[in-house]
Amino acid sequence: MASERYNPRDAEPRWQKIWSEAKVFETDNADPREKYYVLEMFPYPSGRIHMGHVRNYAMGDVVARYKRARGYNVLHPMGWDAFGMPAENAARDNKVHPKEWTYQNIASMKAQLKAMGLSLDWSREFATCDVDYYHRQQHLFLDMMEKGLVYRKLSKVNWDPVDHTVLANEQVIDGRGWRSGALVEQRELVQWFFKITDFSQDLLDALDTLDQWPEKVRLMQKNWIGRSEGMTIRWELVAETVPAGQSEVTVYTTRPDTLFGASFLAIAADHPLAREAAAANPAIEAFADECRRHGTSLAALETAEKKGMDTGIRVRHPLDPSWELPVYIANFVLMDYGTGAIFGCPSGDQRDLDFARKYDLPVVPVVMPAGDDAGNFTIGDTAYDGDGVMINSRFLDGLSTEEAFETVARRLSETMLGNKPQGERKVNFRLRDWGISRQRYWGCPIPVIHCEVCGVVPVPKKDLPVRLPDDVTFDQPGNPLDRHATWRHVACPQCGGDARRETDTMDTFVDSSWYFTRFTAPWQDEPTDPKAANHWLPVDQYIGGIEHAILHLLYSRFFTRAMKETGHVEVKEPFKGLFTQGMVVHETYRRGSGPSGEWVAPADIRIEETDGRRRATLLATGEEIAIGSIEKMSKSKKNVVDPDDIIASYGADTARFFVLSDSPPDRDVIWSEAGVEGAHRFTQRLWRLISEAADNLKGVAPAPAREGEALAVSQIAHRTLKAVQDDYDKLSFNKAVARIYELVNALAAPLARVAAGEGDAVFRGAVREAAEILVQIVAPMTPHLAEECWAALGNGRMLAQAAWPRYDDALVVENEIMLPVQINGKKRAELTIARDAEQDAVQAAVLQLDAVRSALDGRQPKKIILVPQRIVNIVV
């Protein structure tokens, strides 16, 4: 009898080797079975995996193994999101080349992932910094350029004057560069853009088709795209008030109905009219400069006072040319939304109201809530921005907001100013084009050449790839490609004259916008093999963190559309199913009291519970340590648990099982030592129960019992099988875990009886079948342990290649059911009765129950509610 403890240190590497040698997880594109593509967001090779990776990849692996067992041809690949700034920072700080640093990190992380026993097709692995990959990305860029999906424009960037580099908005903290601490300047640089706004409407509309995405993510994308319906309205300038030649200004509004409430126009500091006014008046120029300086810093925006300055320019109201309004430059008007100019209606917009109070402009109420009395309706400190009835609006009076909108829209589109309509309906989006230029070394080079004579010339495809040079230095700030001695000097592909390479590289979000497509045929010379891509895409189940809800997922949706337009794929939505998993969180510990104490790692302390109070003490000294809040694992708070340590002491299966237990997968899971030990106890218990009975189960044909004492064994096995299947289909891993515990609890006694040599042939057959079902349904979560049990039962073929068991409906259905019996809505009794009993028979049986008879006390019930196979409620 094999009753030793299960030893993952022995079993796990052994099975990993067996799987790998048999290539069981390598996927053939030509396999005729139905396809299933499961993908977890690929990692950045920082050097070590963390618990978040473990949870993410454990979930994906359960899906992959489950679907594989269900008979699908499963694609489950892995790669590396390998370009990016940390490699350059490491180069600068540690004098190691970004390439070397990155590939070393990949090697060690790959070893860690392998130790988890994931069912990945490693034959398709690539890193985005592989020349083979960015070569094809450059190819895609050129194709997109040809289709007009790429352009250059002068644009504002956050410039760090110390590091000589552009910073992303996230890298600007309180107006300062995150590394240098220098005050960030706004600079204008010519940058490359992808025309994602060409797809604004489609990206918005298609969200409705993504019914296997979380509602939350769809909503976030919807808000990010930010569609609004309104009008552009042209206002005639009063000629004698304008310093130079302009004759009109166009505003964008979503509320043309409130036009009679207008009391001023406000324009952005960068608006052409503002520039004109500034040129003629130093005071205006000074104010415009001040507005520009305050630009983007988030903190500044929050507290910034609404400020404006009258330009002296006047406009005529579009519905009454005799009505003149002032034009202000205002610090809250954005040049890059709408037209950079608005009309202010103080009664209908809080910000306009504040502005009007400050500069003493008229406040005319034009919309009042339906049912209010026009005589009494006034605006105090709060604007009314809801719908209602028009007042003080001449020919609009009495109309609803909506009717007024339509009336004004019609009137302005029919009125001419010069030879164009005065106003037009216009849909606006908040979504901006995607700026992809980065002044960095460690990214995909943008494959274009600048020629004095020919202008911007794309690199001919035959000259691809544009390789990153290896001999670069990081001892000075700025982009190493810019100061490389030779790399940037190149002959113009068109005229052959001296020309200059583009030294910008692409945003790393470009790399991650199509890697899932490349996985379908990573060996292909072209960016894709369209046949393979169209076969595999969309990804059936994509799993990753909610932090990518907008950027990565939106960019990927755009990029797939762009690849469709350039003929590389036929689909436009890359991810059919999306699941956003929660984080792994942990208690924090710090020395002393108060918020200044030094953080302490969980590995350095011991936790004890006495009299219901948990205390933490430092292992080394016994000093008491304060237990703090539960937070996302992070190095700075030292509340990290290294997956390697867990795998070394408990094994990968325990780690996988634990991160899937307890918490629903989209919520945070709290890592705790006690919880891990619980999971580990489970693995040991399962092994003990199976291995001790194994000798007496070998050679027994698995067969469900149809009657007698073993029937219950077969019933719970089949019922659990069905339930776990449903749970896996819904990614409800925590519920699957609970059901598997129930099954183990139920099988403990029968397995012990078999181990003791008891039970007849029918019983053993039923127990064997139940044990196999148990092992198979737990296998996606704890694959090594399951293989070990499977082998112990004498099964020759490896479990990874076994088909999923089938449940028998006859064993799932309950023949006798227990009906709760309520009296006046409170449970008073139970009735056990045949499942298919007639309603009359049920009612008769219920009325015979002692509890019912004493409650009725001879009277007739007022009402009897019989919900078949659910509940009975008697109203007395």
Next chain:
RNA sequence: GCGGACGUGGCGAAACUGGUAGACGCAAGGGACUUAAAAUCCCUCGACCUCGGUCAUGCGGGUUCGAUCCCCGCCGUCCGCACCA
């Protein structure tokens, strides 16, 4: 400010489409085995009392035979966006 989600025992959580609230796990308490410990096994475990009940799903109402679930109003926590005209 706008938008969204969530709130159930000491803790993580279950509960189908409105139908037995608390499955399963953790922690805790008691017991068995043991020279002892570990491991393992068994029992108890929402609150209160008169042991039959009563009260319990953030709070207050409503709809219903019946509400964790639906509706209205509060309170709290978390997340996203944030001068978007």
